[in-house]
Amino acid sequence: MQPKFESQFERTFDIEQELYRYMHLTSPPMIASLVILGVIFVVNLVMMLFVGMLYANMAVFAMCVMVLFVLLLRYYLAVQAAKKRFAEDTNNKGVVTVTATLTDEELISESSDRKDPVLILHSEFTKVFVTKHYYMIQTVEKMVYVFKKGAFSVGKEEEFLPYVQQIIESNKRGHK
Structure with a gap:
C-alpha cells in the first residue's frame, strides 16, 4: 500500500x-468554560463592589477561584502522570523515533521502541486537532496518533488536514 502522507520525527515529551495543554487549557470546550467562569467572576466582583451583598457574592467569588484551581491542578497532575508514563514507555531514553504513515486505508505508526507497527483503519478516526507543532488524530479508543508539522517526507502537508477531516466527516456520515 502506497503512503499518501508520511512524517518522521523524534518523539520527546x-x-x-502539547496534547495535555490542548486538552486541559486550549480546547474549545475548555475555553468556553473558562470564559463563562471569567464572566461569572467579573459580574460577582462588580456586584460586590457596587451593589453590596458582600457575603452572598463572596461565596460565588470563592467558588470561581476554587473551580479555576481544580482545573489547573487537574492539568498539572495529568502532565505529571504523562511524564512518568513517557519515562516508562521510553525506558528513560527520552527520545524515540516515530514514523507515522497515512495510506488510502489506514494509519501506520512505527516507533523505535516497539517491534511491531500499530495499524489503525480510517474508520477508527473520530477527531483531528492541531497544536502548535503537531497534527493529532484521535481514534475511537481515545488514542492519539501524531504527525509533526514540517516533517512530512511524503505528501504535501497543506493537503494533510483537509484529507483527514474528509475521512472523519465520512466516518460520521457512515455511523448515522
Whole structure:
C-alpha cells in the first residue's frame, strides 16, 4: 500500500505537553468554560463592589477561584502522570523515533521502541486537532496518533488536514 502522507520525527515529551495543554487549557470546550467562569467572576466582583451583598457574592467569588484551581491542578497532575508514563514507555531514553504513515486505508505508526507497527483503519478516526507543532488524530479508543508539522517526507502537508477531516466527516456520515 502506497503512503499518501508520511512524517518522521523524534518523539520527546514535548508531544505530551502539547496534547495535555490542548486538552486541559486550549480546547474549545475548555475555553468556553473558562470564559463563562471569567464572566461569572467579573459580574460577582462588580456586584460586590457596587451593589453590596458582600457575603452572598463572596461565596460565588470563592467558588470561581476554587473551580479555576481544580482545573489547573487537574492539568498539572495529568502532565505529571504523562511524564512518568513517557519515562516508562521510553525506558528513560527520552527520545524515540516515530514514523507515522497515512495510506488510502489506514494509519501506520512505527516507533523505535516497539517491534511491531500499530495499524489503525480510517474508520477508527473520530477527531483531528492541531497544536502548535503537531497534527493529532484521535481514534475511537481515545488514542492519539501524531504527525509533526514540517516533517512530512511524503505528501504535501497543506493537503494533510483537509484529507483527514474528509475521512472523519465520512466516518460520521457512515455511523448515522
